[in-house]
Amino acid sequence: MKHAPSEKHTLSIIVDNESGVLARIVGLFSARGYNIDSLTVADVSTDHAVSRITIVTSGPPPVIDQIIAQLDRLVPVHRVLDLTELGPHVEREMALVKVAGTGDKRVEALRLADIFRARPVDTSTNSFVFEVSGSTEKVDQFIALMREVGLVEVARTGVVAIARGAEAA
Amino acid sequence: MSAIQPADTSREMTGAEIVVQALIDQGVDTIFGYPGGAVLPIYDALFAEGRIKHILVRHEQAAVHAAEGYARSSGKVGVVLVTSGPGATNAVTGITDAMMDSIPLVVITGQVPTHLIGTDAFQECDTVGITRHCSKHNYLIKETARLASALHEAFYIARSGRPGPVVIDIPKDVQIMRGPYAAPTAAGHKTYKPQTKGDQTAIETAVEMLAAAERPILYTGGGVINSGPHATTLLRALAALTGAPVTSTLMGLGTMEHRHKQFLGMLGMHGSYEANMAMNRCDLMLCIGARFDDRVTGRLDAFSPHSKKIHIDIDRSSINKTVRVDLGIVGDVGSVLEDMLALWKARGHAAQDLEPWWADIAGWRARDCFGFKQQGPALLPQKAIQRLWEKTRDQAPIISTEVGQHQMWAAQHFGFDAPNKWLTSGGLGTMGYGLPAAIGAQLANPGALVIDIAGEASIQMNIQELGTATQYRLPVKIFIINNEYMGMVRQWQELNHGGRYSESYSDSLPDFVKLAEAYGWKGITINGPDDLDAGIDAMLAHDGPVVVDCRVTKLANCFPMIPSGAAHTDMMLEGEAPPTSEPDEDAKALV
Ligand SMILES: Cc1ncc(C[n+]2csc(CCOP(=O)(O)OP(=O)(O)O)c2C)c(N)n1
Ligand SMILES: [Mg+2]
Numbered sequence: 013m014k015h016a017p018s019e020k021h022t023l024s025i026i027v028d029n030e031s032g033v034l035a036r037i038v039g040l041f042s043a044r045g046y047n048i049d050s051l052t053v054a055d056v057s058t059d060h061a062v063s064r065i066t067i068v069t070s071g072p073p074p075v076i077d078q079i080i081a082q083l084d085r086l087v088p089v090h091r092v093l094d095l096t097e098l099g100p101h102v103e104r105e106m107a108l109v110k111v112a113g114t115g116d117k118r119v120e121a122l123r124l125a126d127i128f129r130a131r132p133v134d135t136s137t138n139s140f141v142f143e144v145s146g147s148t149e150k151v152d153q154f155i156a157l158m159r160e161v162g163l164v165e166v167a168r169t170g171v172v173a174i175a176r177g178a179e180a181a
Numbered sequence: 182m183s184a185i186q187p188a189d190t191s192r193e194m195t196g197a198e199i200v201v202q203a204l205i206d207q208g209v210d211t212i213f214g215y216p217g218g219a220v221l222p223i224y225d226a227l228f229a230e231g232r233i234k235h236i237l238v239r240h241e242q243a244a245v246h247a248a249e250g251y252a253r254s255s256g257k258v259g260v261v262l263v264t265s266g267p268g269a270t271n272a273v274t275g276i277t278d279a280m281m282d283s284i285p286l287v288v289i290t291g292q293v294p295t296h297l298i299g300t301d302a303f304q305e306c307d308t309v310g311i312t313r314h315c316s317k318h319n320y321l322i323k324e325t326a327r328l329a330s331a332l333h334e335a336f337y338i339a340r341s342g343r344p345g346p347v348v349i350d351i352p353k354d355v356q357i358m359r360g361p362y363a364a365p366t367a368a369g370h371k372t373y374k375p376q377t378k379g380d381q382t383a384i385e386t387a388v389e390m391l392a393a394a395e396r397p398i399l400y401t402g403g404g405v406i407n408s409g410p411h412a413t414t415l416l417r418a419l420a421a422l423t424g425a426p427v428t429s430t431l432m433g434l435g436t437m438e439h440r441h442k443q444f445l446g447m448l449g450m451h452g453s454y455e456a457n458m459a460m461n462r463c464d465l466m467l468c469i470g471a472r473f474d475d476r477v478t479g480r481l482d483a484f485s486p487h488s489k490k491i492h493i494d495i496d497r498s499s500i501n502k503t504v505r506v507d508l509g510i511v512g513d514v515g516s517v518l519e520d521m522l523a524l525w526k527a528r529g530h531a532a533q534d535l536e537p538w539w540a541d542i543a544g545w546r547a548r549d550c551f552g553f554k555q556q557g558p559a560l561l562p563q564k565a566i567q568r569l570w571e572k573t574r575d576q577a578p579i580i581s582t583e584v585g586q587h588q589m590w591a592a593q594h595f596g597f598d599a600p601n602k603w604l605t606s607g608g609l610g611t612m613g614y615g616l617p618a619a620i621g622a623q624l625a626n627p628g629a630l631v632i633d634i635a636g637e638a639s640i641q642m643n644i645q646e647l648g649t650a651t652q653y654r655l656p657v658k659i660f661i662i663n664n665e666y667m668g669m670v671r672q673w674q675e676l677n678h679g680g681r682y683s684e685s686y687s688d689s690l691p692d693f694v695k696l697a698e699a700y701g702w703k704g705i706t707i708n709g710p711d712d713l714d715a716g717i718d719a720m721l722a723h724d725g726p727v728v729v730d731c732r733v734t735k736l737a738n739c740f741p742m743i744p745s746g747a748a749h750t751d752m753m754l755e756g757e758a759p760p761t762s763e764p765d766e767d768a769k770a771l772v
Contacts, residue, residue, distance in 0.1 A: 031321070032313065032319075032321070035313060036313055036314075074501060078498065078502060081500070085498055087318040087338055087373045088318075
């Protein structure tokens, strides 16, 4: 069953916002040997009762099914959505990218940032911090380009995702 | 710590009183525990509390196994109360055992006061952290106001869906402070509501597949027992209507009468030849509340290669976990079986002509795979268990076991005709389970004959519980199949490791008779075949607890056996030559 080709899936997990819930979910992945490519979590309800966890995971389809079933039986999990399976959805991630340099490098960094609609959110005479958001691929690409003009360090949020259309998924 | 607030309404109580009140409102009359600093307020609330009987064990692991035995033999939720730190860590093996075997428990642990949490305080341990992945759910309760609802939720979660242990960690200050108490409501839990009713279309498909099958088999497990006695009745009805053969996992024994002509016995590593062959050759497998454990399937790529498979389980994650099935039905076994039976009748299905299939099965049965031949003067363990069964069957005893060869021989040679009579550690395989489980079962079934079929090595793992049985005047019997070896380990060493018996000899055994007497039990020795009947009779004649040290032949192996890494069709039977060479590394790596 493990030999089918691996697929990347984005899961949206709605959970009770209680202590230990993240440990429960992360522990499940490590205990059962599942992959976590990225993970984000934040409280998403007005009364702070519910959080949304977005996990990008990869594995053959039967393993993805098993991951969903395992998550679904945890008591504080309200529901698990496989956004990749459900169809049209938006995935975004944000990165803060610090580059340092002077002269041509500095000009080139600004020019590239413009093409990627990355905004400088901090500036000094020899550095920028850019805020860039978009698909994981776009963020990857931007970071790769920044390497050539003086990348210093990167912080990324990991993917957040939501289904398209008027309805809650 | 803030001062204890005075009660301002009659519904306000201390946290400790809330615990006791919640137990009473949940219908609990017996709990298993061991006191310590972090639970003293609860013990104080229990003092002179006539409605709850507290059973003082001698080790917290035993408290959990006793609660398991209580739960499995009664269908109720078992309750445990232990202190923080070592009390909680000692309970972990039992909690994991209950998790693996889907046993409903509520385990209450004391914790250091909230303001000391995280400071490495005396007897502090991260109980919710440690038990997070070996419990069905757990709680650390930081406010007395949350305590009542959490306790009620815990009972609901423990028994609903796939049952399991729920841990509630209660800091000492939360036990002392006052808070509101509310009785249980019907809600159970705001979001956790496991699906019990199976999908109707899937059930229809299942009935059609079953009706069309020429070589069907019902592969049943502990889920049938967990679903309640009604599910056993329904399973037997389905077997009668379809005429199909039935096999059971270790956990499911008792759901079919063991002598029923359609029952093929237990399947799996030490199961019957006919059950394993029928699983391999069937064209339709209906799995009912079992989970395709590796002890059942053997080599996965050779597991029942030509069958369509249907799986009914209350836990969706059990479906397609290791074996892909053609049709999964998520639901409670009892509910789904009821729907299947109604549909089968409504559609006017008759049993297929299964003659050719039964003829194949008769051929496999003729191998008499559980047969054994007396050789030499020493008593055979199989014989001992068979006689024990024959001499006690009329009393429909409750049997618990430890772990090892004796456990498998008990599964093979003791006959069960009803559910909730067979208590064995299946998933975790915990040596030391049997004696405390027997104690719990005896408390739940005061008039019943309860026997722990034990190994001389396993029994020493919770031997201290002899004292518990003495204290509560429980007439538990321990029947030790004493082969002076960790027999199951020795058997694997014989078959897989060239007969190098590394550390598997039970040296320096105690005199079990004297040990029994030291605890106020009766002790009996059976030295050989000639003593067997008299020994069993003497055990049964004594109305108190008895240890029987039954000395059996030392080097017997448990057959039939599917060797590691082998398929169902490669079963080794008694008397067949064992493999001459050691298995390859892949096979050796399998446990
Ligand atoms: C707590 C624990 N430790 C180790 C084992 C591994 N183990 C399985 S069977 C066995 C030997 C049991 O010996 P005994 O109780 O004498 O039973 P026998 O096999 O001889 O019938 C051991 C050590 C286990 N199952 N549980
Ligand atoms: Mg032994």
